Amino acid sequence: MKCKAIHKKLIFFLENDLPENEMEEIKLHLAGCHECADFAEYMRKTLKVLNQERKPDVNPFFYTRVKARLENQTIKEIATPLWARILQPAVFTLLLLAGVYAGIKIGQPANNIQETYYAEQEIFPYLYEMAAEPIETFLME
Amino acid sequence: MSEAGIIEKLREGNEKAFSDLVNTYQKMVVNTCYGILHNIEDAEDVAQDVFIEVFRSASGFRGDSKISTWIYRIAVNRSLNFLRNHKRRRGFQSFDDIVETPKTVTGEADTESGGDPQSDMENSQRSVLIHAAIDALPKNQRIAFTLNKYEDLSYKEISEIMELSLSSVESLIHRAKKNLQKKLYNCYKKKCI
Numbered sequence: 001m002k003c004k005a006i007h008k009k010l011i012f013f014l015e016n017d018l019p020e021n022e023m024e025e026i027k028l029h030l031a032g033c034h035e036c037a038d039f040a041e042y043m044r045k046t047l048k049v050l051n052q053e054r055k056p057d058v059n060p061f062f063y064t065r066v067k068a069r070l071e072n073q074t075i076k077e078i079a080t081p082l083w084a085r086i087l088q089p090a091v092f093t094l095l096l097l098a099g100v101y102a103g104i105k106i107g108q109p110a111n112n113i114q115e116t117y118y119a120e121q122e123i124f125p126y127l128y129e130m131a132a133e134p135i136e137t138f139l140m141e
Numbered sequence: 142m143s144e145a146g147i148i149e150k151l152r153e154g155n156e157k158a159f160s161d162l163v164n165t166y167q168k169m170v171v172n173t174c175y176g177i178l179h180n181i182e183d184a185e186d187v188a189q190d191v192f193i194e195v196f197r198s199a200s201g202f203r204g205d206s207k208i209s210t211w212i213y214r215i216a217v218n219r220s221l222n223f224l225r226n227h228k229r230r231r232g233f234q235s236f237d238d239i240v241e242t243p244k245t246v247t248g249e250a251d252t253e254s255g256g257d258p259q260s261d262m263e264n265s266q267r268s269v270l271i272h273a274a275i276d277a278l279p280k281n282q283r284i285a286f287t288l289n290k291y292e293d294l295s296y297k298e299i300s301e302i303m304e305l306s307l308s309s310v311e312s313l314i315h316r317a318k319k320n321l322q323k324k325l326y327n328c329y330k331k332k333c334i
Contacts, residue, residue, distance in 0.1 A: 011318045011322040039329055045263075046270065049267045053175075053268065062163065062185065066192045073193065
């Protein structure tokens with residue numbers, strides 16, 4: 001077996017997860033190949049870390065903490081009545097929608113400048129005499 | 142007491158039944174969360190939430206599976222949610238970061254072990270490395286591998302927890318191991334420890 005093939009099966013070899021003949025073959029190879037043996041040792045040490053850190057110690061105060069957290073949550077729920085818990089998000093949603101609608105409405109005139117009617121347009125003809133009495137008419141008189 | 146009996150008592154809000162349930166499954170839940178989170182404080186924090194959810198949703202438990210399977214599912218989902226919500230906040234060190242910066246695996250020596258400090262430091266570095274390699278696996282491979290490694294669960298039990306076929310779980314764990322081996326080989330070549 002070549003080194004590359006050994007590398008591919010090493011993790012299964014270390015976990016005794018290979019058929020008997022392949023296990024023997026890899027054992028033989030590792031005995032004669034320094035580089036593969038070195039990598040196998042590196043893998044073995046790294047995987048061993050996982051076995052060492054399994055089953056952390058039981059915290060003796062665990063249940064007390066669970067109970068305290070459960071009670072805290074229950075108190076909070078009682079302090080906030082059901083209607084408030086339903087109504088609050090509903091009111092906030094309505095306010096948000098109203099805000100969006102108002103924003104759209106405020107922004108709308110800016111899109112239709114042509115339709116905007118200014119007071120000066122109405123007054124202008126009266127103030128601008130040249131428009132009311134062209135220069136030709138004035139000279140003829 | 143039968144499992145149905147325990148659930149019935151939980152539905153009634155029986156404190157003794159809840160206490161017994163926590164004592165029975167505490168180690169299993171903390172260990173599962175720890176396998177995914179790699180931090181004991183976070184694991185205990187999430188485990189507390191798991192038991193609160195179990196207590197609150199006991200009325201919704203139909204009894205299709207074993208209690209342990211149901212609790213495992215909650216523990217895995219809660220841990221993954223915790224990771225998703227806290228990934229940015231924590232100093233997350235990806236596997237690629239570790240491999241690209243050789244000899245800079247930041248682990249603290251386990252001073253309580255009383256062993257050789259050099260060996261403690263090396264183990265600590267290996268721990269950071271293997272955790273980063275596991276975290277870099279695709280989600281389902283990571284869950285299947287963690288349940289198998291940390292909880293010694295059989296493929297059948299994992300298939301029930303993950304609601305997948307037995308062959309899918311076999312394939313997930315096989316691919317997880319191959320991926321881990323590839324990642325560790327990259328690290329070995331670059332001498333990151």
